[in-house]
Amino acid sequence: GQQLNQSPQSMFIQEGEDVSMNCTSSSIFNTWLWYKQDPGEGPVLLIALYKAGELTSNGRLTAQFGITRKDSFLNISASIPSDVGIYFCAGQGGSEKLVFGKGTKLTVNP
Amino acid sequence: NAGVTQTPKFQVLKTGQSMTLQCAQDMNHEYMSWYRQDPGMGLRLIHYSVGAGITDQGEVPNGYNVSRSTTEDFPLRLLSAAPSQTSVYFCASSLSWTGDKKGEKLFFGSGTQLSVL
Numbered sequence: 456g457q458q459l460n461q462s463p464q465s466m467f468i469q470e471g472e473d474v475s476m477n478c479t480s481s482s483i484f485n486t487w488l489w490y491k492q493d494p495g496e497g498p499v500l501l502i503a504l505y506k507a508g509e510l511t512s513n514g515r516l517t518a519q520f521g522i523t524r525k526d527s528f529l530n531i532s533a534s535i536p537s538d539v540g541i542y543f544c545a546g547q548g549g550s551e552k553l554v555f556g557k558g559t560k561l562t563v564n565p
Numbered sequence: 566n567a568g569v570t571q572t573p574k575f576q577v578l579k580t581g582q583s584m585t586l587q588c589a590q591d592m593n594h595e596y597m598s599w600y601r602q603d604p605g606m607g608l609r610l611i612h613y614s615v616g617a618g619i620t621d622q623g624e625v626p627n628g629y630n631v632s633r634s635t636t637e638d639f640p641l642r643l644l645s646a647a648p649s650q651t652s653v654y655f656c657a658s659s660l661s662w663t664g665d666k667k668g669e670k671l672f673f674g675s676g677t678q679l680s681v682l
Contacts, residue, residue, distance in 0.1 A: 464605070497569075497655050497673025498608070543607065552623070553671070555600075557607035 458482075461544050461556030469564050474531040476559045478544035486547040487520050487527035492558075493540045501542075502529070534563050567591050571656050571674035578646040578681045586641040586677050588656030594672075596659040597639035601625065601652040602676075608655065614639055646681045653678050 461478045468474060478487070486505055490498035502513050504520035504527060511518055515532045527544055544556040572587045590597065598613035600623075610623030614633040628650060630642040639658075643650060656674040 461607075495675070497657070497675050499673070500671065552610060555608040557605060 459544060459546055459554055459556040461559055463559055464557070465560040465562070467562045467564065468534055470534060470536060472534055474534055474538070474561065475528065476542060476544075477526060477528045478546070478556045479526040480546060480554075481525065482546075482548050483524040484546035484548045485524075487518070488545040488547075488553070489516075489518050489527070489529045490543040490545060490555075491540050492543065498541075498543055531561075534561075536563050536565055539563050569656055569658050569672050569674035571654075571677050573677060574675070575678050576680070578643075578679065580647060580681060582646050583642070583644050584646065586643075586654055586656075586679070588639045588641065588674060589637050590639075590656075590658040590672070591637065592658065592660070592672070593636060594658035595636070595661045597633065598623070598657050599629070599631065599639070599641045600655045600657060602655060603652050611641065611654075646679075648681045651679060651681045 489501045492498040502518040509520040517530045541558040569590045599611040600608040612631040614620045654677045659671045
């Protein structure tokens, strides 16, 4: 089945730093999604991408749909303590089932 | 709106016991699904339903049963709990699962943490 490789697995950064994470796949996806999970809660959608090359922002978050349709990137600028959580990428291709990456756990030190 | 409500929040079972995890949504969503989340494994789809009376298997269905008798409810049943089913379980729903923007409106519940001893 389709699989996503999400990296890095974890990040420890200082408040104010920028963050980058990415997902890659051997399969082509039609949709890329980025979710954030706060501790003890379910994931919440941050950004949805539907077109190769698309660059979309949501506040300090920016995500891109890779040109090859096999990857996506999420950047967080000027991190703050409430950015702490697990970030998941998710992709959807021909199988029509949403496939999730294994997550990037972000820790922000004040 | 309450959104997606899961109960219980925490549960401890002994091996071999059965139980049902409850999930209810009040958004009139057609699509409902169950995921399990394990450390380092991300979210894996257990079962899903595209409407009342219709269910299908996901990536890891073994040991779990589901039914969808109403639009609102999608319970997950463990018939004989095993330690391998220790996990955090999430129910998620979406208005529909057709068209291009399938994942855009997937709403998750707050999860059930299950321990099987």
